[in-house]
Amino acid sequence: MEKILVIGCRNTMDDVCIGCSRCLVAFNRREGEFKRYEGVDAEIMGILNCGGCPGASIVPRLAQVKLWNMPLDEQPTKIHLGPCLADNCRYYDALVGKIRAKAGIEVVEGTHPYMPAKVWG
Numbered sequence: 139m140e141k142i143l144v145i146g147c148r149n150t151m152d153d154v155c156i157g158c159s160r161c162l163v164a165f166n167r168r169e170g171e172f173k174r175y176e177g178v179d180a181e182i183m184g185i186l187n188c189g190g191c192p193g194a195s196i197v198p199r200l201a202q203v204k205l206w207n208m209p210l211d212e213q214p215t216k217i218h219l220g221p222c223l224a225d226n227c228r229y230y231d232a233l234v235g236k237i238r239a240k241a242g243i244e245v246v247e248g249t250h251p252y253m254p255a256k257v258w259g
């Protein structure tokens with residue numbers, strides 16, 4: 139069973155991308171970067187914001203995910219980074235570097251494929 143932790147940008151998730159619904163819809167439909175789970179037993183076990191600029195708290199936040207979920211015997215097996223983070227974050231490379239260095243599980247860049255190309259047209 140794959141257990142997915144989605145990480146996004148604190149400044150935008152649930153404010154710009156209301157309810158983080160596009161990540162959840164894409165996962166349920168196995169679209170975008172979730173296509174890899176077609177026919178695979180998988181769940182989203184958490185949606186985590188980065189902790190805010192400049193992303194200094196991301197590693198302690200991952201540790202908190204581990205801590206809070208220990209009594210539940212639930213831990214992520216994969217991390218997915220939302221486009222809110224990739225498309226907007228000026229600290230992206232450093233943030234992803236820290237996540238990759240410390241997570242100890244596979245980190246996939248991307249979630250849903252629904253970013254509109256243009257506002258009009």
Ligand code: SF4
Pocket residue numbers: 146147148149150188189190191192193222223226227228229230233
């Ligand atoms: S560090 Fe990046 S991802 Fe986090 S709030 Fe700031 S811009 Fe968004």
